[in-house]
Each structure stands twice: as C-alpha cells, then as structure tokens.
Amino acid sequence: MTGSKRAGKPKRVDWPARFSELAASASIPWMERFYQAGTVAAGTALADVPMVALDLETTGLEPHNNAIVSIGLVPFSLDRIRVSGARYWVVQPRRRLDPESVLIHRITHEELESAPRFSAVLPELLEALAGRVVVVHYRHIERPFLDQVCRRWTGAGLEFPLIDTMLLEGWALRRNRSLARRLGERIGFRKRKSLRLAACRQRYHLPTYTAHHAMTDALATAELFQAQVAYHFRRGLGVDRIWM
C-alpha cells in the first residue's frame, strides 16, 4: 500500500466540469468518447444515477509493481442490478503469476495464456463504464490501477468519479456507534468492526458469496450499495454528497 492514500479527507471534484476539460484534451478517440459521455449533474438524486459496480483482481496492492489479473463489472441503479449487462475479462499480466495469486483468484495458467492483454480490453471497458458512476469496495485499487495502466498505454491517466462502499460503511458504523464505543476505540481496546466486503454484506443480511472473483465481487458490491442506501441514505440524496 502506498503511504499517501489515507492522507486527509478526499478533495471534492466538480466532475461534470472535469469531464468536459478531459474530453477536450483527450487525444485517443475511445478516451475522448468516454469523457464525452460525461457524468450526471452533481445534484442528481441517487435514485436517478446510472451506476456500474467494478472490481479488479490484481497481483498486489500497488499499481506500479502489480498487475491486473481480471476485471468484472455490472451496471446497475438503485432499483435494479442488470446481470445481462455484466462483463468479465481475464487479462494477461506483464509478469507470470505466482502460484499463490493463482490460488486466490482461481484463475489457471491456461486461462491466462489464452487471455488478451489489458490494452485489448481497455476500449471495451471504458465503453461499459461510460456515462455511469463507478462503485467499488475500497477506492485505492480500481481507480489507481486503471489510471496507471492508461498512463502506460496512452500516456494519459484516467479520471472518473467514484463511490466507495467501504468508506460509506465506515461512516455508517461511526455514525451509529455509542459514546462508550467511541471512547473505547479512542483508547484503543475496542475492536473495530471489519470493513471487508463479506463482513459488510453480513450486516445487511446479504448472502455469502465466494470471494475474490472479480465478477462475483462486482455483483456483491452493487448489492451492498443498494442495501447501504436502503439503510442509511435517502433515495433523493445528491450523488455529489458521496462520490469523490
């Protein structure tokens, strides 16, 4: 993990304006199309926001040293998760996978040999993300990795608004805990509740899925976000209150 990521509150970005800027400066047609598709206006109610849950499985946590192994995404709204629009790719990392991550991601070497390079799926991936707000669980993987990969292939990074269900869960847990618990945590003897995807889902009585598969995790994240909104937020809440 890089040291910088926990530094301070994430800064607020005016995403629609930022997208116009980026569209104007983009040199590659499919990147230009991605930015041109734009993003919803800042005050749009959550109920009206088209979203896409995204999950990358990677060989590690650092975009500079680790590679993407697989990508899963599923488009959704607060009312429906559309499995028919789900996409899943296994991609060839630059380096060979060590046996351990093969085990974790349940992807075999044969699968990898026949898989395309990431550059080949990037245009398609951006098309699937275009016009939608990306939802991930733990914001320090998907965006930094995609940014890094785009930088490597096109010379320009990738920016987009993001909703992080892990961050939302942290907020919700902090908001709902008792004074005693807060004090206990400050002194340091109360165990913090887990923010792992499976643990978060359990709090909303969502089913247990097999973890570490990009497609399943993307689906799991979309379901979790629906549940979090049902519990903690108004459907009319402006998306800019929780995206970053």
Add this chain to the structure above:
Amino acid sequence: MEVEQLEIREHLRRHPPFSFLSEEDLNRVSMAVEISYFRADSHILCLGQEIADLHYIRQGSVEVFRSNGEFYNRLGEGEIFGQISLIARRSVRYPVRAHEDTLIYFIPDSVFSDLCRRNEAFADFVEVEDRTRMRHAGLQSRAGTEMMTTRVERLVQREAVMLPGSASVTEAARRMTDDGVSAMLVCADDPPSGQPQLLGIVTDSDLRRRVLAEDLPGATPLAEVMSESLVSVEADDYLFAALLAMLKHNVHHLPVMRRLKPVGVIDLADLVGHETRNSLFVVRNIHEQEDLDGLVQLLPDVRGSFVRMVNEGATANMVGSAVATIGRALKQRLLEMAEARLGPPPVPYCFVAHGSMARDEQSLVTDQDNALILDDTFDRAEHDGYFRALAESVCDGLAELRYPYCKGKIMATNPDLRQPLAVWKQRFAEWIGKPDRPNLLKSSIFFDLDGVHGQTQYADSLKQWIADRASRSPAFLGCLAHNAQTRTPPLGFFRDFVLEKSGRHQDFLDLKRRGMAPMVDVIRVHALASASVAQNSFRRLDDIQAAGFLTGSMIADLRDSMEFIAGTQYRHQAENLERGIEPDNRVNPVTLNTFDRRNLKDAFRVLANAQRFLRLRYRVVKV
C-alpha cells in the same frame, strides 16, 4: 461473460421450478436476472401495480397479503411469487412486503413466458394458482414441494471431507476449519476394496463435547471420538427422506452416499435453510415437551402438518412414514417421561410398535399396537411391577393423544405381551413351526414390528430371526398366504355403485379394511418368503423384487395400487380435518370423481389378482 462463474445460477439450480431446467435454459435465465435489495418491511409489490417480472427470493423472506390486507402466506429463500399476475396478464392482486431484509431476483416476463411454453414441468409448477387446492392428478403425475421433489445431491455443494480413523483430532479440526465445514467423515485406514469405507462422522459438537470438554489430547485418533455412523442417505434420495432420517435418529448431520461411496455431508441447517416452514419440525417440538399436557397441545400441529403434506402432494409413502415418525417421537417422549418418574428400568427393555407404525405407513386413524421385549434376565415377580406401570403410563398417554386403546388388547399393558426376548422367539417359533389358521390370523399383526425405544437391537434380532425361520417354512407361508386371501377387495362395490346412482341405499367404502390391510397381507407373505427384514410395504416390494419372487411389472402394479389406495385414504382424512370432523377411513363414493373411481377400481383389481397369485405360489401344507 462466463455464466458458470455466477452464484446466481447455482442458487436457481437448487430450487424448483428452475431445478427442472436444462443447463442451457438455466444459463439463459441466470444471464437475464435483475437484482434488487429490499429492507425488512419495505413494499416489494403494491396492490394494482403492473408487473413485468417473475420474483425469486434469493435471500430473506416475504409476506403475501390478500387485497383486503389480510395475511395470506409467507415465502422464503428459493420461492417465487408474481407468477399468477404474469400468467393472467393482470395487475398485482396480492401485495407483497419484505418480512426480513430480502434480495430479489427478477426474471423478465419474456424469459418466463418462453420457459412456460417450452418446459412442461416448469409450466406445471408455476401454473398451479393456489397450491393448497392442489390434488393428486393420478398415479403418475404428481407435483410437490421442493422437499419432495428435490434430491439430496442438489444440496451437496462440496466433495466429502474425509480423514482416516487414525488421524488426530487436531488434524481433523484443521481440515474442518480450512474447508469451512461443520462435519467430516471418518473412513477406514486400509479399506479392503480400495475405495473409502465409511466408519463414522465427526462434527463440531463432537470435538467440543468429546475432546475439549473431556480434556483429551490433540493426538487422540478420530476413531475414538467419532459417532459411528449407521445412518446415511443416498444422493438420489429426496430431501424429505433426509429430513425424516435426521428426525428419526435425532442427528444433525448425515453422510450422503452414492452406491456405498461417501460423496458428501448434508446437515440440518442445509435443510432448514431450504424449507424453514416444513411441517415435520413438529417432531422436534415433541422432543422438547416436558409433560403430557405439552404433547396434547401439539396435536393441532400434528394434524395440521398431515393436512399440509397431503395437500402439497406428498406421496402416500412419504405421508405414511411422516405420520409414523411423529407417532414414534410421541412414544419415545412418553417413555422418557415415564422413566423420569419411575426411575431407571430394573432390566433393559425394548418398546416395540406393531402394525402400521412398524411399517412406517401410519394414518391418523389407527389404534395403538405395542408390546415390550425384556431382557432375558427379566423376573416377573421382581420386575414386572415397574414395566406394568411403564406400559400403563405410555398407553394411557397415547390414548390421550388420540391413539385409541387396541380392542384386541395388543398393548404392552397386557401382561402376556411383556415377555423376555427368549419367550418371544419361542412364541414366534410356535407360530411358524405349527401354524394353524385362526391362530395366525390373530397373530399376523405381530409379524410387523419395530423397536421404538430402549434396546432396539432386541427388535432387530427378532426381525432377523423371524425372516430366517419364516422363509424356510413352507407350511407357515402357505397358511399365511391362505389368510391373506380372506379379505377380498370390494370389486363388486363398483357394480353396486352404478345402481346407487339410481336411488339405492348408499354405502361407504372402508379403504383400510378392504384395501390397505389385504394389500399389506399379500406383500407380507412374499416378504417373509424372501427372508426380507423390511417392514415397510414399499421396501418389502423392493426386497421381493430383488429376490425374484415377483416380476417387475407385478411389483410396479402393486406399488401403484398401494400408493393410490393409501393416497385416497390420506386425502379423505385430510378433507375430514379440513371440514372440522374427526378423521375416519369411510370414504363416501359420491365424493370420488370418475377419475379416482376408475383408478381405485384398477387398484382393487390388481389386489384381487395378487391374491389369486398367492394361491398358486404358496400351497397350504398339512402339518
């Protein structure tokens, strides 16, 4: 998108009507699913709303209401709703609310309609508007709930986790933790056949109770702490059978076998997750009651579960064994209560059920037939006071629970039926060795027996002994065969029935006396001849077929007839209960439709032929 990666498909696959789909269709459905989360108490379908999808409950539960707001039904994981509005192309009439936090899969109308058109089993399942009105459609076609139509293998999600008996408990605990299972199978160290031979099972609770609580070292071999597993289910058994086996033996885990090879473990939680509202859980409540009053209070539940099973289309075999399992649990609990009051028995004993309970084919209308097998050290003067009190306590309790006293005094309260094992063997030896017909007619009920409580191995050894003896005694079989022909099926009844319509005196049909009982008699003769120790008539037919005593088509006919006669009897009793009257065996033929009448007539004809065949097969031998 690789659909096999999706959890969605694996979940759908385990629940009807999706369990009836081909792989290809299952893939199509899974790919078309849309998902939404509903917090507890939120509305899923509102009255008058237009509906465009079939709703499938992936997790949680919902409550269905009538349009006047009255509660109608609760549905749980794997169940569907909204199909009625979809099929009828009308707006929602039964609003639905999330009872718990619920995850719904929506299956678009286009996909749903297409499946209904192309897959008959799927269409049949969803088109039954109100399942409580559903009735058997005949001998062959039979819809049912998932417990009765889903096979055990569908719930076995992983291969059996297995270790040899010499492995340490620490190793087992590690494997169980790594594999995320709550039970593992123990197999023989060096199976002679080369394939794993099941010795027993070790569960989380065994490790807690037998290892940790006893302070045993981690190196203790598994074989010392396992439960020797005598009970298992076959992968192609129905879930229902697995549930019955667990309830009957009071265990929470069962090894799943496929032709002698262990393939997995199924636990009660799997089944509970599958069908939380199963009526058979009344059996668990029986074991929790503290006194007779508590048991009496459960009677409405017992009867309710019977009605529900019949209405849900359970086969007669399932209903019969469920009723017997409930009856057995009641007896066991009464005996435990009596022992608690009277103290431990002075000598070991086995409480035995005779008749329909022993055969696992009980109905609600049955009197109590039971007896006691005592240890051979039994001394009447010294010990009988205890057993008389025990028998009275149980038989009186059973009478309170609507099992009337046996008119023929076949009850443990009869001192003649409290005998040591040796005396019982002697008595059976006389019946078999010097059979005379009147005597046998009275005693044939004793030949169906099953241990209910205590030293059930006494009953097992008696069964085995009887099977060995009887199969080698042609005179006995001839006599028994002759008796089995005395009660003829009411074939003429159907001729009379035609006349009745023109105004003659109306008659009732006693399905038990004229149908079930003679059928059971016929099957018993063949079963004893083929040295079968089975008591259940369907199991006996299996053994008879295996022994080659009857042809496959004869067996199939008998099976269908038995099923139909018993099924008609059960439906009649369920209707009695629904109309608020005490159930009986007297069917008014006017209430049967033409279809049922024709089937019943066929069933009786099969019975009459089977009786004629007995005459040819077993000669009456003069002794």
